[in-house]
Amino acid sequence: MDRNQATGLILFAAVILVYSYFFASTPEIPEAETASATQTESVQSNAASQPPLAETVSENDSTLDAARLAKYGALATLTVGEEETLTLENDLIQVEISSKGAQVKKVILKEYKSWKMEPLELINAESSNMDFIIESKSGPLNLGDLYFSPSVESSQNEDGVSIQTLTLQAGTESGQIIHTFTLADGSYQVHKSFEVDRFQGVFTGNALALNWEDQVIAQESNLAESRRQAQLNYYTTSGSFDNLGAGNDLETETIAEPVKWVGFSQRFFTAAMIADTEFQSVSITQSTPEADSTIVRNMATSLSIPLQDGKAGFTFYFGPDQYNTLKKVTDGFEDNVDMGYFFVSWVNKYIIVNLFAFLEKFFTNYGVIIIIIVFLIKLALFPLTYKSYIGMAKMRVIKPEIDELKEKYGDDATKMQQEQMKLFSKLGVSPISGCLPMVLQMPFLFAMFFFFPNAIELRQESFLWANDLSTYDVFFKLPFTIPFYGSHVSMFTLLMTVSQIIYTHFNNQLTTATGPMKNLGYIMPVMFMFILNSYPAGLSFYYFVSNMVTFGQQALIKLFVDDEKIRAKVEESKAKNVNKKKSKFQQKLEDAMKAADNSKKK
Template sequence: MDRNQATGLILFAAVILVYSLFFATTPEIPEVEPVTTEQTESTQANTASQAATTDTTSENDSTLDASRRAKYGVLATMTVGEEETLTLENDLIQVTISSKGAEVKKVILKEYKSWDMTPLELFNEESSKMDFIIESQNGPLDLNDLYFTPSIKSTEDEEGVKTQTLTLSAGTESGQIIQSFSLADGSYQVKKSFEVDRYQGVITGNALALSWEDQVIAHESNLAESRRQTRLNYYTTEGSFDNLGAGDDLEEETIPEPIKWVSFSQRFFSAAMIADTDFRNVSITQSTPTDSSIVRSMATSLSIPLQDGKAGFTYYFGPDKYKTLKKVTDGFEDNVDMGYFFVSWVNKYIIVNLFAFLEKFFTNYGVIIIIIVFLIKLALFPLTYKSYIGMAKMRVIKPEIDELKEKYGDDATKMQQEQMKLFSKLGVSPISGCLPMVLQMPFLFAMFFFFPNAIELRQESFLWATDLSTYDTFFNLPFTIPFYGSHVSMFTLLMTVSQIIYTHFNNQLTTATGPMKNLGYIMPVMFMFILNSYPAGLSFYYFVSNMVTFGQQAMIKLFVDDEKIRAKVEESKAKNVNKKKSKFQQKLEDAMKASENSRKK
């Protein structure tokens, strides 16, 4: 029983006593009955019991106060109060903050909905817990034990942007602890400041220690894909980005160097902390729970240095949209996985900007994907044309290559030498058909990273697909196929069929035989299993890309026939009759001869 409860009981007893003395009616005096020994003993027992209870209550109240004073010292009075919840809100987010500890209790992203169309709570007090601790003369002081007095004010800058500032203060005659939160219109960033005013010798720590645990709430229907794309990311003050992996096992790491920011980044949204200066003594932990309502369990502990009793940092509560994150701080856009360095440039500098431009004119993202395919294929058309011509040349000289195989088939080195001579004489390069295709590969692979992380496609429908950011279920199977699933994605099926048709058409243009020819049919089937549970937008992009490529090659074939290509080959053959070998060709032949001689020895 605390002091408030004891005071309430005493006041309640006083009211009853006053009422009985002054307002109760006088009862009739009954006849006096002789008092028995049992009644006397009972009355004495009740009186003793009441006295004991009163003594115990006073003792407990006194002990509680003494314990509180021993634990908190001069700050003890700040641990008594009533909790209030306060809200900072703009057009994008709603942040609920408690007056007890100045803890962020809930964050709602107003522009977005969860997969079941409920409000998207990035986290709440059941899923997330933050503890700020500072050293005091009585030991570690948990700020969540203190009650703060709130005040909110709104300001407007010269450009008309309004900013709400919530200030929470708690103090005694010896000093104050002040925490404030600021949220500007049109921003996902909440700036927080912490200040110790006076309290010399009372607050002894020179750093604020944070412990943050978060059970990342599932906001997407495809839990497996969400877990693949959910990571605990961080960025060092030296400019290095890293994260814990995407595995299901418990992962822990202690970061030896200061960091600039740490982010609990799920597939499309992030909750992060960004230092004004740096965070130190950082430890991070990540694991995957069995609970399907939770994507991952994440935790971090770190210290925030105090300078003259002050510290500051910024929360980011918002979407993982590349252009939005890029404006936050250095390296923050890396929360969106754009792929490895040899393909990420395609996404960062081309695809992201194309999407942003086309969004101004089109609202249907299926149409936007089709337009992006056409624009990329148009830009890469010269490479496609060169690839087609290169493969066509190899096709028309196939009779000469077959003759060499019959003549030198048993001597691989001699066969290679004679092939090189033939290619030089006919003006044909064996890599002329492959190199343009290789140059197009970054665009093909870039999409494999872009579409699974494109928040622009989230909950956007097209044709039968209700959400382009997850797989389209054309119909469900009554059983589960290993590595495939229990549903059929129609866009993935169309992509597979189109790739097989394209492979068949391509084999007519090349000299591929045997295993290489069959590999072209096996790969689409393998990708059908892989992509069946990937976003519908990705499969749709590959399907449209295959169809456009098929159309380009069919168009090229109308204007470029084999007879014209053969004529060019014969023309090159006539020109190169007396052509001397190039230094590169001579060195290559010498190397091949040396290799053959070494092999024979």
Template sequence: MDRNQLTGLILMLVFITIYFQFFAPEPNPEQISQLNRSDSSQIIDDPQQSAIGQPGTTVLSDSARARLSEMKFGLFSSAADGEEKITTIENEKMIVSFSSKGGVVNKVILKDFKDFRGAPLVLVDDAHAAQHIYVDHLSRKVDLSELYFTGRGRSNVTKAGDTTVLEYRLTLPEGQSVTYKYTIPGDGYEIGMTVVQNGLEPIIGQQVTFAWNQRANRLEKDFKDARNRTTVKYRFTDGDVDELSATSTEKEEETLDLATSWVSFRQKFFTSAIISATPFTNGQVSSYTNFEDTTSVKNMAMSMTLPYADFIGNNSTFKFYYGPNNYAILKDVAPDFSENVELGWSVLSWINKFAIIPIFHFLEQYISNYGVIIIIMVIILRIVLAPLTYKSHMGMAKMRVMKPELDELKAKHGDDAQKAQQEQMALYQKVGINPLSGCIPMLLQMPILFAMFYFFPNSIELRQESFLWATDLSTYDSIWDLPFDIPFYGDHVSLFTLLMTASTILYTWSNSQMTTVQGPMKSLQYIMPIMFLFFLNSYSSGLTFYYFVSNIVSFGQIALFRKFIDEDKIKKVLDENRKKNVNKKKSSFQQKLEEAMRAKDQKKKPGKK
């Protein structure tokens, strides 16, 4: 070979090397998979060739794989092949499996909980979830979760008070390395993660992306309700907490342009989440429901970006949470992380956080039966609200005393409702009655009733706790499973809902005998309980049981108040007020009301020409 031929050959080799290193297109994973299957089938499908052991085929297959691996992973290709090893760490609350492939969490079992079938509760597993860490390397994104790490640490059981440290290291041929350091405390649901690198700065880009896909396992009895309460939730560093629509039937997507401190996959009673000490700069989250899939409730995904310096630097601390949506636990995990428990909006949330939950947890320390706890909660709240309830009944008693005079006014003015209303207002002022005195105290109690509407269905303490015929107070009780579905009602009959509806109708009827409500409003009082019969049939049996007990206690309160409310004495007081107020000027409110009524009356009269 002469000098010219040698020079040409060298230049050709240099050209080919530069092309494959910098300009060759990134291979499609599906093409790689097909090539691997093709190579394997060539060896397996031809037993004669395999028996003969033709060296060309085997060398070509290994060569192709090595080349494709280098094209895909660059300098990381040395870690593309290996054997997956699972390390399991068990503490007081959970059993966590880690995989050497990717150095990530492989499976999480929560020890204190069961799924709806009574099997161990698997919150995360590799068949339904995957974590990825992407780094920029040689104009391509390399997924470190596809590479094999070397683990330092072995499976063990960690007791409360102790901490297990598990390390996974990926080392390149020239000594550069990246290490994941996990800390698992002996008690709790949190896993710490720190990332340490050695010499990777020259070969890594400016950004690192953490991606997490999870197909949430079905864990609850009520499949539909579980889907409607599963979503992706996230918190921006400015304190704003938001979420994707949990009830949407379409795919939900959101681009997060603000710095984000944590992202969670929130199910009805359990959450998987990542919390970053250094906020993610931006990212995307999504969720969608595959209605044909009966083993999982929703597919969720996140893709969050960090500057490489923050991912590898001294503050590169992350925390994973795999556990129950228990307010007492979540409030200590991260700022606003307790928002993963759905406690209602604004005032309702405050009532639950600072009144209902403390009372509930206090009773929980001494009473193990949650049905009994609900009964005692009703009694406590009824005692606390007794002054308002008494004031409401006193207002209704005054209206009953005035009912004969009010009926006379209606009869006197016939069809002139406006005139009758003017006379009624004048009468109220004379005797010193506020017509809303019976309603306002009851309205002040409504926030507590609505707060319960959020508390019971989302209280994990009631999950799978039985009482009487109800096997799970966190979901509906069924005494009869129907072979068909009734629109707006369901395919079952809830006895607690029936009892609540019946007692509400009876309570409404009892109150109607003591009030002056007439006409459409009186009929509306009976329509509402019937609507709740349909609406609450598939709701938490703990909630409907609470409302039922509340109605029963209310009957007792009414009977007690009747003994203390003397209507004859009330009439004497009203007559005395009438004498005192005979020359009293009309209030500004009454004057404005009468002026408005007169103006309305003038409009009804025919105009003059």
């Protein structure tokens, strides 16, 4: 070795020593093993007196393990790992689940799009958070801190339906914690089971606590209508349905009895939890972030899931608010769709929903479906429409007799009523014969007021100039806002108003209504024009078609039944009832009227 080679080797060794001393870094400690702030400060303050590097790292690891052991006990080794995202999906939904905590992170409904025509994420990691907590010897344990090993299997049930099962396990020699998610084809339901196997003396609680907070993502362009329809619903094990209502203020409620399911329901979609047995100690909260247009409402629930032999189970529902779909989920779950008050809800539940489902098999245009539904309902109610027309016509043809009574007994109201009753009985006319059939049709009229705003079938379905029948149609925008009306003109609502005014004018020719009652028929359509301008276009279109069909029915009846024929029937009844005795009901009514009149005079 010559002098130059020796010099080179010496310089090379010097460079290596300098680099090792000044630039080489210590081994990185995983984030999960980082010491607490207090421990870090302690290490830094005593840095000068520390032993060599290898011994320092060993001592820090020992300290971290001690801190982790203090917090997690026998489960400390399960708090270190790498997060992995697993996917369960079928033809309807895609569910992403994290191996850290076995938490549902995202749900996508494949058949639907948001109003921006983007994939519809019902929940995601930013909007929803679920914390499952169980009591342990070391204190409350958040299962979200543990890492699980996943495995996915596919199988078929007895009916040949494909089922995906995701199993997430974490454990030591002392035992296992197992989460199992199951999703079948053609289903919006994800069943989750939880099991603690062994771990003797580690877990001290007999229930699994859940805290679920969800910022309900806005999926519709009409945020005001979405917030009006959004509700936090629940159903008790005793069979009682209730909710927090649709107000914007902060609302909180603690439910005294066990609960079967809790649902975060917006206008057309619901994210819910359904107990295998029951949920206990349930409290619910909701509020509205009025300044945030991306969020419909903040909803939250905390509840307790009883553990039986270390096992618990419940079902997630992530799907549409479609009445027939919800009805198959569990008891009372269909109440997430508001079908109206009890005196009109039967029309929607048993007639309109099934009629819609039937017509969908043959027609794809929902405007055409609405027209067909109007014709079918009007055809079924035609006997009532006919009786209503005949009743009003009879009152019209006997108007001269009524006017005579008014001239004769106009100053004596009681006597006037008594003589009118005699006249009606004699002529075979009932004063309510024209009104009663109309009243019997009212449930169908009001049922639509609840059905169309909640009909997911109309969502993003176009017809004529309306791009979406589930929201208002904008025929043109106004450069200003009219109070109680808005800044747009809905053409379907305008057509409904005009048709109602025309129908009212025609109807007034058939009745004996005068004064305020006659003018009320013109005022009501204008009022509804303001109310329905921001309601779904499908609703206004239904009322418009209904008005036109009713108008056509009455015009058709008028062609075959004229006033002369009605008058002939009245005269025929008059001849038959010349010697007719008063009925017991009529006599009692007259006696009651006389008694009231005498009491008034005294």
